[in-house]
Amino acid sequence: SQKIEQNSEALNIQEGKTATLTCNYTNYSPAYLQWYRQDPGRGPVFLLLIRENEKEKRKERLKVTFDTTLKQSLFHITASQPADSATYLCALATVRNAGNMLTFGGGTRLMVKP
């Protein structure tokens, strides 16, 4: 069966360190993968998209890697800040109905301590 796995345990790190979150998947051939941030009581907000033919994407302090052989994406936040504390969700896109259907992982909560 298809699965998207993110570490359900919260990740606690010290301010200034690099946070690394993992997204593993099985039985998918995603066209692309996305990362979203969700704060309590709010809907997720898009952060980054990486396509199947891309190895790495960067945006400011964020970096995403995508290894289709390992079926894994890593999401890095460098020089982390307490304001980065949130739940981070990965989402895989599969082609459906002339569009793309996105399936989300369960998310990993990140806590950055000052």
Next chain:
Amino acid sequence: GAGVSQSPSNKVTEKGKDVELRCDPISGHTALYWYRQRLGQGLEFLIYFQGNSAPDKSGLPSDRFSAERTGESVSTLTIQRTQQEDSAVYLCASSLRVRGANVLTFGAGSRLTVL
């Protein structure tokens, strides 16, 4: 509007009643998604509309759940004969397809509590 608007933001209902949740997507967005999020859980896909294609209803958990979308505008998610396990936040998102990719913009959600 500037973003995805959902109503009501909060709904408390009694078991067995029907509820309707509304989503106003961003104007011009061709795709619309409904997800369910139980407390402390991830997003559970419910249904996906893409333009004029038949909707993908593969995530609807039972025949008590249905959704409609009028053209490329408003969508309504209906839950009939609500059960306590239906209590969750129902999130709607819309997207525009750019270079083959759909990037979702979410609403703030409708929190449903079934007593």
